[in-house]
Amino acid sequence: MAEQIEFDQAHQALQEVSEALENGRFVHVRRQLQDMEPEDIAHLLEASPRKSRDVLWQLTDPEDYGEILDELNEDVKDALVSKMEPEVLAEATEGMDTDDVAYVLRSLPDDVSREVLSQMDISDRLRVETALSYPEDSAGGLMNTDVITIRGDVDVDVVLRYLRIKGELPEATDALYVINEDSQLIGQLPITTLITTQPDVKVSDVMADADEAIEVTMSDSDIASLFERRNWVSAPVINEHQHLVGRITIDDVVDVIREDAEHSMMSMAGMDDDEDTFAPVFKSARKRSIWLGANVLAALAAASVSNMFEATLEQMAAIAVLMTIVPSMGGVAGNQTVALVIRGLALGHIGDANKRELLAKEAAIGLVNGIMWALIIGGIVVAWKGNWMLGGIISAAMLTNLLVAGIAGVTIPILLKKMKIDPALAGGMALTTVTDVIGLSVFLGLATFMI
Amino acid sequence: MAEQIEFDQAHQALQEVSEALENGRFVHVRRQLQDMEPEDIAHLLEASPRKSRDVLWQLTDPEDYGEILDELNEDVKDALVSKMEPEVLAEATEGMDTDDVAYVLRSLPDDVSREVLSQMDISDRLRVETALSYPEDSAGGLMNTDVITIRGDVDVDVVLRYLRIKGELPEATDALYVINEDSQLIGQLPITTLITTQPDVKVSDVMADADEAIEVTMSDSDIASLFERRNWVSAPVINEHQHLVGRITIDDVVDVIREDAEHSMMSMAGMDDDEDTFAPVFKSARKRSIWLGANVLAALAAASVSNMFEATLEQMAAIAVLMTIVPSMGGVAGNQTVALVIRGLALGHIGDANKRELLAKEAAIGLVNGIMWALIIGGIVVAWKGNWMLGGIISAAMLTNLLVAGIAGVTIPILLKKMKIDPALAGGMALTTVTDVIGLSVFLGLATFMI
Structure with missing residues (x-):
C-alpha cells in the first residue's frame, strides 16, 4: 500500500533534532540521521544554525557524506568541506557525481585539492580532472561522464543483452548514445524506443538524430533554457570534434534554474545569492x-x-x-x-x-x-x-x-x-x-x- | 555528424521574422514558421509585440496550435485563446497535455469551455474533466493521466512484449506503475530495471516500493521541492484510496519551479508575475x-x-x-x-x-x-x-x-x-x-x- 509522503516531515525532523541536540541526546540524533535520506539530511543541515550544523555533521555516517555534499547549497558545502581531512574527503567523493566533486575541489586550496585527487582511484581522478578543465558554469563543468555508448550496426536484442549484463544504469538514463569508430556521436537511442522495438531491428534504423547534442562550451543558463523548452531529461555533450564527452541530466539543470532565479531575486535586493541563511x-x-x-x-x-x-x-x-x-x-x-x-x-x-x-x-x-x-x-x-x-x-x-x-x-x-x-x-x-x-x-x- | 545547437537561433529568428513582417512578406514568414519547433514558435510569440503576435498566430499551422499553447506563458496563452473559435480550440487540444487543456478551459468563459468540451472525443473529455475537478495548483491539476499500468504477477518478458505491441510510450516515462485488482498502486517498475532484468523474473520481485507516490491534493510548490530533492523524473499520483489517478513529469515541475521563482522576484518589485512583457x-x-x-x-x-x-x-x-x-x-x-x-x-x-x-x-x-x-x-x-x-x-x-x-x-x-x-x-x-x-x-x- 502506498504511503503518502508527509511534506512536513522535514520541519518536524528539524524541530526534533534541534531539541535533542539542545538536550545533548546525541545517540538519539545519530539514530535519527541514520533513518534519513541523504537529501533530507542536506536539507536539515541547511536549515540548522551553524553550531548545530557542525555537531550534526559529526553525527552523520561518513558513508553518506558524498551524497549529502551533492545536495548542499554552495556556502554550506564550502563551510563543511573546509573542515574535512583530505582522506575523508577523498573517500566521500566516491559517492558523488563528477561535476560535484569538481565543484568541491575548485573551492579548496590548491594543495588540499591536489591531495584529495591523489587519494582517488585513477579512473575517478581522470574524470574529475576532465571536469576541472572546463569552466564551472559551462556544459563541461555541469556534465557527468557516466554515459552508456553503443554502436549503430548491432541489433536491439544485442543492446538489451548488453544492458542486462551491465546490470545497472546511471541515474536519469533516458537514452543510450550511438557512436562511430572515432567516438563521434552519431545518434541517440531513447530507452523508450529500445523497449518498444522488435529485437531483430538494427539500432541505426531506429535511433534518433544526434542534432540535439550540447557543445561542451555552452553556458549553463543557455543549457537550462534548452532543457526547459525541449522538455529534455538528459542530453549528450560533445566537444569541437563531435566526440561524445559526457551527459547532462535534468536534476543538475533544475539546480541551475533554481540558482539563476535565486540570483535575480537576491541580487535585486543587493544580496549575494550564495549567502547561507546562517552565515557568520x-x-x-x-x-x-x-x-x-x-x-x-x-x-x-x-x-x-x-x-x-x-x-x-x-x-x-x-x-x-x-x-x-x-x-x-x-x-x-x-x-x-x-x-x-x-x-x-x-x-x-x-x-x-x-x-x-x-x-x-x-x-x-x-x-x-x-x-x-x-x-x-x-x-x-x-x-x-x-x-x-x-x-x-x-x-x-x-x-x-x-x-x-x-x-x-x-x-x-x-x-x-x-x-x-x-x-x-x-x-x-x-x-x-x-x-x-x-x-x-x-x-x-x-x-x-x-x- | 552532430550539429551544434545555436542558442542565438531564437534571437535571429525573432529579428528575421519581425523584419519580414514589417515588409509584409507573409509567405516567407509562414515558411519559416513551418521549419520551427512548436517550443521555438512559443518563444517567438512571447518575444513579439502584441500586433505581430496576432499576425504570427494566423500564419502558424493550426496543427501546431496545441503544442505551442502547451509551452506559452499564461498571459500570452490567455490572449490568444480568447480569440480562437471553440471548434479550432477543440481541435488544438488534441495535441495538448491534459493538465494544459484544463488550464486553458479554466481561463475561458463557462459557456465557451463547455462548447470546447463537447467538441472533444469522449475519452479526452473524461480526462480533462477529471483534471478540472482538482485545484489548478495541486497534484490533481498538474498531473497527466497517460500512465502505463502493469500487474505484479507477470514476467518481465510479458511486460516487454506488451510494450512492443503498444509501440509508443508517453513522454518522460521512466517507470511503469504496478497496480492490484482494485487499481491501487502497489509498486513501480523503473524502465532501467525493466531492461536490466532477466526476462523470466516476476515484476513483483524486482519492482520498487510505491511509497514515493504523491497525494492528489499536494500543492505544486511542495511537489516541486520533492522532485528537486529526490531528483525524480516522474512520480505517480494517488487519491485517498491509494488508487493511481495520474502521473507528474519533471517538465511540468520545472515550469512550477520557474514560476515560483519568478513570482518571488516580480512580487518583490510589486509586479504580477503573469504580466506579459508586451501586455496592453x-x-x-x-x-x-x-x-x-x-x-x-x-x-x-x-x-x-x-x-x-x-x-x-x-x-x-x-x-x-x-x-x-x-x-x-x-x-x-x-x-x-x-x-x-x-x-x-x-x-x-x-x-x-x-x-x-x-x-x-x-x-x-x-x-x-x-x-x-x-x-x-x-x-x-x-x-x-x-x-x-x-x-x-x-x-x-x-x-x-x-x-x-x-x-x-x-x-x-x-x-x-x-x-x-x-x-x-x-x-x-x-x-x-x-x-x-x-x-x-x-x-x-x-x-x-x-x-
Whole structure:
C-alpha cells in the first residue's frame, strides 16, 4: 500500500533534532540521521544554525557524506568541506557525481585539492580532472561522464543483452548514445524506443538524430533554457570534434534554474545569492556592506540635490515634508519596469528587434499612471496643506518622474547588459538614483521657481 | 555528424521574422514558421509585440496550435485563446497535455469551455474533466493521466512484449506503475530495471516500493521541492484510496519551479508575475497602480512624520537636506534581510526551531553595519556641514535604523506568512514603511531635542 509522503516531515525532523541536540541526546540524533535520506539530511543541515550544523555533521555516517555534499547549497558545502581531512574527503567523493566533486575541489586550496585527487582511484581522478578543465558554469563543468555508448550496426536484442549484463544504469538514463569508430556521436537511442522495438531491428534504423547534442562550451543558463523548452531529461555533450564527452541530466539543470532565479531575486535586493541563511555575522556584514556603500553614494547624490535648494527649504518647511513623496513613487514605478525587463532579458524575450516597442509601452504606462497619481496626490496635498500652488507643483513633478521611471526602467537594464554588468544586481540601485535625483530636482526646482 | 545547437537561433529568428513582417512578406514568414519547433514558435510569440503576435498566430499551422499553447506563458496563452473559435480550440487540444487543456478551459468563459468540451472525443473529455475537478495548483491539476499500468504477477518478458505491441510510450516515462485488482498502486517498475532484468523474473520481485507516490491534493510548490530533492523524473499520483489517478513529469515541475521563482522576484518589485512583457498599456497600468497606491500610503506615512517636525525643519534647512539618508540606508539593509528570509521560507529552511537564531544573527549584522555606517556617514556630515551635533545625530539615527531594519527584516516576512499574506509581495513595502518611519522619527526627533 502506498504511503503518502508527509511534506512536513522535514520541519518536524528539524524541530526534533534541534531539541535533542539542545538536550545533548546525541545517540538519539545519530539514530535519527541514520533513518534519513541523504537529501533530507542536506536539507536539515541547511536549515540548522551553524553550531548545530557542525555537531550534526559529526553525527552523520561518513558513508553518506558524498551524497549529502551533492545536495548542499554552495556556502554550506564550502563551510563543511573546509573542515574535512583530505582522506575523508577523498573517500566521500566516491559517492558523488563528477561535476560535484569538481565543484568541491575548485573551492579548496590548491594543495588540499591536489591531495584529495591523489587519494582517488585513477579512473575517478581522470574524470574529475576532465571536469576541472572546463569552466564551472559551462556544459563541461555541469556534465557527468557516466554515459552508456553503443554502436549503430548491432541489433536491439544485442543492446538489451548488453544492458542486462551491465546490470545497472546511471541515474536519469533516458537514452543510450550511438557512436562511430572515432567516438563521434552519431545518434541517440531513447530507452523508450529500445523497449518498444522488435529485437531483430538494427539500432541505426531506429535511433534518433544526434542534432540535439550540447557543445561542451555552452553556458549553463543557455543549457537550462534548452532543457526547459525541449522538455529534455538528459542530453549528450560533445566537444569541437563531435566526440561524445559526457551527459547532462535534468536534476543538475533544475539546480541551475533554481540558482539563476535565486540570483535575480537576491541580487535585486543587493544580496549575494550564495549567502547561507546562517552565515557568520561578520562575513555577512562585510558582503552586504558593499551594497550599503553603493547606496550611500545614491543617498548622498539625492541629498546634494536637496542641498542646492536649501534656500527654498528654509523658506517653506512644507516643501521639505512633501519632497520625499515624488522620489518614492518614481522608485516603485521604475522598479516595476526594471523587474519586467530583467525577467524578459533572462528569458531571451527582449532583443534589438523589440526594445523600441517595449520602451514605447513602458513610457505610455508611465504617462497613464503619472497622470492618475499626479491628480490623486495633487488633490491630497491641496486638501492637506491648503495650497493650490504646492498641489500643482507636486502633480507636475509626479507626472514627470513616473514618465522618467518608465523610460529609465527599460533603458538602464538593457544598457547594463550591453556593458556586461548584471542588470539584476545594479539595475534597481541605478534606477532609484535616477528617479531620486530627477524627482527631487523637478519638485524642488519648480518650487524654487514658483514660490 | 552532430550539429551544434545555436542558442542565438531564437534571437535571429525573432529579428528575421519581425523584419519580414514589417515588409509584409507573409509567405516567407509562414515558411519559416513551418521549419520551427512548436517550443521555438512559443518563444517567438512571447518575444513579439502584441500586433505581430496576432499576425504570427494566423500564419502558424493550426496543427501546431496545441503544442505551442502547451509551452506559452499564461498571459500570452490567455490572449490568444480568447480569440480562437471553440471548434479550432477543440481541435488544438488534441495535441495538448491534459493538465494544459484544463488550464486553458479554466481561463475561458463557462459557456465557451463547455462548447470546447463537447467538441472533444469522449475519452479526452473524461480526462480533462477529471483534471478540472482538482485545484489548478495541486497534484490533481498538474498531473497527466497517460500512465502505463502493469500487474505484479507477470514476467518481465510479458511486460516487454506488451510494450512492443503498444509501440509508443508517453513522454518522460521512466517507470511503469504496478497496480492490484482494485487499481491501487502497489509498486513501480523503473524502465532501467525493466531492461536490466532477466526476462523470466516476476515484476513483483524486482519492482520498487510505491511509497514515493504523491497525494492528489499536494500543492505544486511542495511537489516541486520533492522532485528537486529526490531528483525524480516522474512520480505517480494517488487519491485517498491509494488508487493511481495520474502521473507528474519533471517538465511540468520545472515550469512550477520557474514560476515560483519568478513570482518571488516580480512580487518583490510589486509586479504580477503573469504580466506579459508586451501586455496592453491600460491593463498593465491598472495592475501596477495597486502597488503604487500602497506606496502612496507608505510615502504619506513618512511625510506625516516629517510634518510633525515642521518647526525643526523650518529652523534648519540642513536637516531637511540630510533627512532622506537614514531612511534610505535602512530600507536597503532591511530589504537585504527580507530577501534572505523570503528565500529561506520558500526553501523551508526557516521554521519555529531556528527563527530565534536568525533574528539574533540579523540583529547582530544590523548592529555591525550600523556602527560602521554611523561612523562613516557621521564623518561625511561633519566634513560637509561642519556641524558636530548634526554628525552625532545622524550617526545615532543610522545605528538605530539599521538595527531596526535587521529585526523588522526577519519578523515582517515571518509574521506575514503566519497571516497567510505572501511575504514576497508585501514584505518589502511593509519593511520600507517601518524603516522610513523609524528612521525619520529618530533623526528628526533627536534633531528637535538637541537643537
